[in-house]
Amino acid sequence: MTVxxxxxxxQANASLIHPREDTETPLRDIEPPMDWTALFGxxxxxxIEVGCGNGDFxxxxxxxxxxxxxxxxxxxxxxxxWTKERLLKRNITTVCLVCSDAVYFVDHYVADGSxxxxxxxxxxxxxxxxxxxxxxxxxxxxxxxxxxxxxPKGGRIHLxxxxxxxxxxxxxxxxxxxxxTCIPPDLIETEQIPTNFEMKYQAEGRKIYRxxxxxxxxxx
Numbered sequence: 726m727t728v729x730x731x732x733x734x735x736q737a738n739a740s741l742i743h744p745r746e747d748t749e750t751p752l753r754d755i756e757p758p759m760d761w762t763a764l765f766g767x768x769x770x771x772x773i774e775v776g777c778g779n780g781d782f783x784x785x786x787x788x789x790x791x792x793x794x795x796x797x798x799x800x801x802x803x804x805x806x807w808t809k810e811r812l813l814k815r816n817i818t819t820v821c822l823v824c825s826d827a828v829y830f831v832d833h834y835v836a837d838g839s840x841x842x843x844x845x846x847x848x849x850x851x852x853x854x855x856x857x858x859x860x861x862x863x864x865x866x867x868x869x870x871x872x873x874x875x876x877p878k879g880g881r882i883h884l885x886x887x888x889x890x891x892x893x894x895x896x897x898x899x900x901x902x903x904x905x906t907c908i909p910p911d912l913i914e915t916e917q918i919p920t921n922f923e924m925k926y927q928a929e930g931r932k933i934y935r936x937x938x939x940x941x942x943x944x945x
Contacts (some may be wrong), residue, residue, distance in 0.1 A: 739825035742805060744812040752825060758836035764821060765794040770841035770876075773798065775827045775861070776848060778921055780808030785918045787819050793841075795820045798827045827861065832870040840874045842881045847922040850888040862895045872902055875940050882938040887926045892934040899938050908937040 739752040743764075761771045770793055777783050777797030787795055797820060799805050805824045812820055823830050851859045861867050871882070882899070886892050899905055923933060 739823070739829065742809055742822040742824065744809050744820065744822065745818045747813070752823075752830070752834065755834065757834045758839070759834050761794060761836075761839060765819065767794070769794045769819075771796060771839060772842040772844060773831075773835075773840050774844040774846070776800075776846070777808060777822070778804055780804075780811050781921050781924075782844065782846065782918050783808065783820050784811060784815060784817065787817050788815075789918075791819060793819065796823060797821075798823045798825060798830055800824070800826055828864055828867045828870065831874060832866055835870070835874040837873055838875065838877045838880070840880060841876045842883060843871060843875070844883045846883075846885045846920050847926075848886065848891075850886065850891040852888070860891065860894075862891075862898055868898060868902070872905070872940075877940060880940045884934075884936045884938075885920075885923065886934055887922075887931040889932070889934060892936070896936060899936075904941045905938050906941050908939055910935075 741750045741752060741755060742748070743750075762768050765771075772786075772793055773796045774782055775798050777799045780797065783795050783797045787793070797808060799808070799822065802824055805822050808822060812822075845861075848861050849859070851857055857863060875882070882905075884892070884895060886895075896907070900907065919927070926933065
């Protein structure tokens with residue numbers, strides 16, 4: 726399968742879900758890039774969670790920060806439906822969901838400098854060596870698209886994983902990105918909203934590795 730074939734298959738099954746309006750729109754029917762102001766009806770900052778699972782982080786974070794708009798990207802339609810129902814029950818109006826491959830959506834539909842924060846918690850480590858190429862941070866398209874779409878005035882990337890080797894592999898890649906700074910642990914905000922994976926792993930006694938990166942604000 727070629728890259729073009731993969732994108733065509735991905736696009737055919739991808740959609741934008743707006744729980745507030747109970748609508749679902751195929752991404753192929755949306756003209757890129759996404760217009761966040763039109764989508765949310767305001768100009769609040771936008772944060773994206775990659776792999777939102779059952780929506781624990783999105784729900785809690787949107788309750789604490791109603792001044793922020795959230796996009797949750799998830800490939801599993803089962804989890805997307807589940808999260809949608811949870812959002813509807815809580816009447817949360819600041820979250821939209823995207824059922825799609827994250828690399829495809831961000832690369833094709835997210836405008837330059839339009840994302841204040843990326844939340845990437847417990848990305849699939851694909852632990853078998855022959856599968857390492859499937860890791861999202863081993864995809865050059867992903868890394869470039871994420872950096873391109875970060876807000877130029879202090880856009881951030883929040884990372885968390887229980888997989889030590891993958892954590893330092895990600896760190897190595899991000900450390901090599903110009904104008905991206907790793908914030909020291911003692912300066913990271915203390916507020917942490919656990920995902921269902923984090924709660925599970927903590928109960929098992931696993932160590933959680935975290936990092937925060939920020940784009941340096943460049944002078945004109």
